[in-house]
Amino acid sequence: MRRHKSAADGTWNGRHSDGACDRADAKSEPSLEALPLLLPDCRRFAIRADETGLEYEIFIYVPDLPAPPAGFPVFYVLDANADFVTVAETIRRVSRRSSATGICPAIVVGIGYPNTTSYAADRRYFDFTRGPAANASTDVPADGFGGQAAYVRFISRQLMPMIAARFPVHQTRRALLGHSLAGHFVLEVLAQQPSLFDGYVAFSPSIWWDQQRLVDSLSDSKTTDNLRLYVASGRWEQELAPWQSQTTLSASYHALRKQRRMVDNARDFAQKVEASFGANANVRFEIGEDEDHATIMTTLLTRALRFVATGWSD
Secondary structure (H helix, E strand, C coil): CCCEECCCCCCEECCCCHHHHHCCCCCCCCCCCCCCCCCCCEEEEEEECCCCCCEEEEEEECCCCCCCCCCEEEEEECCHHHHHHHHHHHHHHHHHHHHHHCCCCCEEEEEECCCCCCCCHHHHHHHHCCCCCCCCCCCCCHHHCCCHHHHHHHHHHHHHHHHHHHCCEEEEEEEEEEECHHHHHHHHHHHHCHHHCCEEEEECCCHHHCHHHHHHHHHHCCCCCCEEEEEEEEHHHCCCCCCCCCCCCCHHHHHHHHHHCHHHHHHHHHHHHHHHHHHHEEEEEEEECCCCCCCHHHHHHHHHHHHHHHCCCC
16 A cells, blocks of 8 residues: 655555544545646756757656666657657556566657647758658748758757766667658658667658658668668558548548558558668568557557567667
């Protein structure tokens, strides 16, 4: 039974102590004051990129455990304002019994943005892309794209060394995880600088954004290091879900789904990675059989974490 310290005499009393019984009949109104919800073993801080001057908000989860001799593996999570809590809490929960779950304790570093609690559309358009979408129009001005190279340098030259200096991290076991346009960025890093991480996780990657340039980069990429890539898309990203009505959705909606080929593009790119890197790459593509773009990550997250962590087993 969990026990709580008494404020009166400093002793430890159970939930059903005499003091608790004495207060059972007392009527009290619940406080409506909003209190902050603290996540165990998590913290966050602001940082400004040396090269661009752009501000980022960094979220950190560190397991409340003695670090392994070589340090903890690290998952770097994009769109942290929206996705850090999901990944950090999942790892915290399932790594308690790593021998059963196959998922080891790991540090989670979320890369987010100030002044938002969700996806920062303008910032992600800039950071995750090399330029405007190849076959789509947006309301974002031309200079709102194309910050990808500087963003990669911020991660690799500024953020990662700082994390390594402050926390007990493994020097080579690190993975990059993203969803949607962030998933596209994950594949861009894999194609251009495959040795930067040894694990890559892309949920519903927006390969349609700049597919040809992404594929061309992959064909030019070489690595002698072993890496693991997990790619997943939801079946209902490309097919009509049973709960959707063909007649109530617009023609443009159906045309967009057909054009973006979320499942086929992800499968095709995974096969291209296998062909390009050969024995140096362990690649897994999965379809979330009853999932769509919004549900794929939460449903298949543990499968992705386990796949990457298998490569970290000694």
